[in-house]
Every structure is written in structure tokens, then in C-alpha cells.
Amino acid sequence: MKQFIKLLSVSVLGGVLTLGSYKLIIHEDESFYKRTPVEQEISSFIPVSSSKNIYGTNADFTEAAEKTVHSVVHVKNVAVFDKPNNVWEYYSRGGTTGKALQGAGSGVIISPDGYIITNNHVIDGAGEIEVTLNNNKTYVAKLIGTDTKADIALIKIDEEDLEYIPFGNSNNVKLGEWVLAVGNPFNLTSTVTAGIVSAKARDLNIYDGSPQSFIQTDAAINPGNSGGALVNIDGELIGINTAITSQTGSYIGYGFAVPSNNARKIVEDIMEYGNVQQGILGISGIDVNQNISKEYELTTSQGVIVGYVESGSGASLAGIKQGDVIRQIDNIEIKKMADLTGYLGSKRPKDVVKVKILRDGAERELTVTLTKYETFAIEKIGLEITNASKMDLKEYKTTNGVKISRALKGDKQSQALIGIIITKINDQKVNDVDEVKRVLNSKNPSEPISVTFVNKDGKELTYIWR
Numbered sequence: 001m002k003q004f005i006k007l008l009s010v011s012v013l014g015g016v017l018t019l020g021s022y023k024l025i026i027h028e029d030e031s032f033y034k035r036t037p038v039e040q041e042i043s044s045f046i047p048v049s050s051s052k053n054i055y056g057t058n059a060d061f062t063e064a065a066e067k068t069v070h071s072v073v074h075v076k077n078v079a080v081f082d083k084p085n086n087v088w089e090y091y092s093r094g095g096t097t098g099k100a101l102q103g104a105g106s107g108v109i110i111s112p113d114g115y116i117i118t119n120n121h122v123i124d125g126a127g128e129i130e131v132t133l134n135n136n137k138t139y140v141a142k143l144i145g146t147d148t149k150a151d152i153a154l155i156k157i158d159e160e161d162l163e164y165i166p167f168g169n170s171n172n173v174k175l176g177e178w179v180l181a182v183g184n185p186f187n188l189t190s191t192v193t194a195g196i197v198s199a200k201a202r203d204l205n206i207y208d209g210s211p212q213s214f215i216q217t218d219a220a221i222n223p224g225n226s227g228g229a230l231v232n233i234d235g236e237l238i239g240i241n242t243a244i245t246s247q248t249g250s251y252i253g254y255g256f257a258v259p260s261n262n263a264r265k266i267v268e269d270i271m272e273y274g275n276v277q278q279g280i281l282g283i284s285g286i287d288v289n290q291n292i293s294k295e296y297e298l299t300t301s302q303g304v305i306v307g308y309v310e311s312g313s314g315a316s317l318a319g320i321k322q323g324d325v326i327r328q329i330d331n332i333e334i335k336k337m338a339d340l341t342g343y344l345g346s347k348r349p350k351d352v353v354k355v356k357i358l359r360d361g362a363e364r365e366l367t368v369t370l371t372k373y374e375t376f377a378i379e380k381i382g383l384e385i386t387n388a389s390k391m392d393l394k395e396y397k398t399t400n401g402v403k404i405s406r407a408l409k410g411d412k413q414s415q416a417l418i419g420i421i422i423t424k425i426n427d428q429k430v431n432d433v434d435e436v437k438r439v440l441n442s443k444n445p446s447e448p449i450s451v452t453f454v455n456k457d458g459k460e461l462t463y464i465w466r
Contacts, residue, residue, distance in 0.1 A: 067235030168236030185224025195219030213342025221255030279370030282313020397458030
């Protein structure tokens with residue numbers, strides 16, 4: 001009996017020691033699988049998605065591609081010459097008439113009866129425009145009209161029942177949305193590249209310094225694709241491919257397209273009015289940034305701060321004032337000037353828009369009726385003019401004149417004249433665009449034109465174009 005009690009005591013003691021050792025070891029090792037207080041604190045500040053959805057990237061482009069490739073054409077800019085221009089041409093061509101290719105690009109059929117959108121720079125200066133469809137049929141196209149500022153041209157071929165691309169709403173385009181760039185750059189058949197929308201309302205400042213508003217995409221756009229289609233996955237036209245940024249002239253990941261809403265409005269204006277009807281608010285301004293926000297003690301770091309309001313304009317009549325910050329127009333958020341100009345590019349004079357402004361820290365919504373932006377291109381001198389505001393005249397110390405709004409040529413001398421005031425045409429004082437037209441129409445177009453400019457010191461200089 002004593003022996004049994006000894007054995008039992010030893011067994012119990014051994015069990016106690018074993019259990020104690022086990023708990024000690026496990027307790028010490030808990031640091032390997034339990035979160036420490038520091039780890040728990042860190043995880044509470046790092047948001048982790050609880051979603052179990054798995055998103056794929058195998059989007060199907062076949063339907064959109066099939067819908068659009070037959071509606072994108074090859075456009076040739078052809079020079080037509082009747083006689084040699086110089087001795088070299090005489091000996092090289094033998095004195096015969098002929099044609100020479102000046103450039104080429106793409107175009108988009110937008111109606112079954114043959115209306116085609118392309119870029120103005122594709123057909124600029126063409127003696128003849130040749131269009132080749134995806135089925136290799138070739139036509140001579142007629143130029144209907146252009147908007148050099150937006151780099152859009154409308155041409156037409158005589159054909160019926162053509163496949164065309166319907167317009168989509170470019171205001172609904174989202175960042176990251178899949179898009180296809182469709183072009184016909186090599187006069188073979190249409191080609192398709194895929195990418196996403198990389199940015200909206202991108203301003204490149206490549207056309208006469210005016211604010212632009214492009215859709216940016218990483219879908220490959222190379223020379224020859226200019227004038228082609230940017231379409232969404234439903235095969236709707238959301239942009240006209242226009243430009244790339246590249247050191248080499250080839251695609252490096254950045255392509256730009258004119259939004260379809262702007263292109264459509266330009267085309268409709270050309271077809272209905274013969275020119276582009278541009279509606280404006282009647283303000284000038286700059287982008288709000290952190291420095292501007294501090295300087296003017298604003299409660300926002302985005303938007304367009306109004307620097308000047310033209311008297312009699314829609315903005316002035318609606319009550320917009322200098323120092324107001326434009327934050328929204330209709331349902332479009334305005335973060336920078338390109339957002340504003342991009343949206344207004346789809347509007348016409350007398351259209352009514354809702355403008356949300358920030359004034360003294362409080363938001364207000366004003367109703368603005370857009371006014372017409374009047375311009376006139378004086379082809380002979382290579383300059384476009386618009387009506388000068390009172391502030392423009394005051395800046396140049398003159399009581400009359402029109403302002404040079406754009407240079408029709410790319411030379412530095414012409415570009416430097418943008419913003420300058422013209423006070424006289426053929427020694428007659430001019431006060432607005434209509435008076436300039438009246439003076440020029442009263443003279444023989446072949447006669448010289450004298451133009452009097454005024455500098456910021458109020459000094460007049462006269463030049464003659466023959």
C-alpha cells in the first residue's frame with residue numbers, strides 16, 4: 001500500500017511539472033501568432049478591402065472593333081499642279097500637269113450619305129482630297145468646312161448607305177475606361193489599338209495659345225492616325241484622334257483626341273450655318289492653385305478665378321464678378337480652365353447654363369445666357385481678329401480698335417502679334433469686327449492692305465501687305 005501511494009504521488013507530480021512546462025513554453029511562443037498591441041494599432045490605420053470580388057481584364061473588344069473598322073477611312077492631301085513652278089519641276093515632270101501627295105491621315109464616316117470628320121491639318125492646303133474606304137474604293141471628297149482652332153474639318157463623298165460610327169457622349173467618359181483608337185494610316189485597311197482613358201480636359205497649348213481640352217489615352221496613336229476615331233467599348237465615337245506628344249514623332253504612350261461633343265457641335269454648325277458658332281461666358285480667368293488660394297484667401301485650391309468680366313456679356317448680366325471662383329457649370333465639375341473651355345466648346349450662343357461660383361466662402365448658382373464670340377480671319381495678313389473689350393483698349397491706350405485673337409500662320413512674327421490692337425484698316429478707323437469686314441469688302445481683294453497697329457505705349461505703326 002505504501003508502495004502504491006509513492007507511485008501515485010510521483011505520477012501526479014510528473015503530470016503537474018509537464019503541464020506547467022507546456023503552458024510556460026506556449027505562453028512564451030504566443031508572440032509568434034498573436035498580434036502585439038503595436039501591430040493592432042497599425043492595422044487600424046490601414047484600410048483593407050473586405051471585398052472578395054475578383055476583377056478580370058479580359059474585356060471583349062471584338063464587337064466594338066467590328067462595328068468601327070469599316071467606318072474609318074484613309075484621307076490623302078493631294079496637290080494639283082497645272083504647270084511647273086520652277087526649272088526643277090519643269091525638267092523632273094517634263095512640263096506636264098499632275099498631282100503630288102502632300103500628306104495623309106484618317107477620317108471617320110459619321111453619316112450613311114458620306115459626311116466624314118478628319119483633322120484640319122490633314123487636309124490643309126489640299127488641291128484635291130482623296131478618300132479610300134476600308135474596302136479599297138477611292139473617292140474625291142469635297143471640303144464642306146473647317147474649324148482651324150479645334151483642328152476639325154468636315155468633308156463629303158458622293159455615296160450612299162455607308163457604314164458610320166454614331167456619336168457618343170464624351171461628357172460621360174470615365175478615367176480608366178477602355179477605349180479603341182481606330183485609324184487607316186497606311187491606305188491598307190483600318191487598324192485598331194486598345195488602351196484606357198488616361199486623363200480628361202488635357203490642355204496642350206499647341207494651337208495659338210488658346211486653352212484646349214483633349215481626352216488623353218494610352219491607346220497607340222501614330223502619324224497617319226490623325227483624324228481617326230476614338231471609340232468606347234460599345235463602338236460609339238467619343239473623340240477624334242488629333243495629336244501625340246513625343247520627342248521622336250512616334251507613339252510613346254500619350255495620345256490626344258478632340259471630345260466627340262465638341263466635334264459634333266462643330267460639324268452641326270458648319271452644316272447649318274457655314275461656320276462655327278462659339279458661345280462664351282464673357283470672362284477671362286486663371287486656374288486656382290495653392291498660391292492663388294493663399295493670395296486671395298480662398299477656401300478651395302481648384303477652379304477658375306475670374307479676373308475680368310466683359311461688360312454686356314452673359315456673365316456680366318448674370319452677376320458674375322471679378323474674384324468669383326467658378327466651380328461647376330451645369331453638371332460638370334470645373335477644376336481648371338480646360339474643364340470650362342472644353343464644356344463651352346460644345347455650346348452655342350444663346351444657350352443657357354447654370355454656373356456655380358464661390359464668393360466670399362459661400363456657394364451661389366447663377367443662370368448665364370452665352371453670348372457669341374465673333375471673329376474674322378484676314379487671310380491676306382494671316383491674322384484673325386475679334387472685338388476688343390474696354391479693358392483691352394485701356395491697356396493699349398486707345399479708344400478704338402479690334403484685337404488680334406489668333407495667328408493663321410505658325411511663324412514667330414505672326415504669333416507675337418496675338419493680343420495686339422488694330423486701330424485702322426486702309427486708313428479707316430475700325431471699332432469692331434463688322435467694320436473691318438465692311439472696309440475690306442469695299443476694296444478689291446487684289447489691292448494692298450494697310451494695317452495700323454498700336455503698342456502698349458499708344459504708339460501707332462502701319463504696315464502694308466501686297
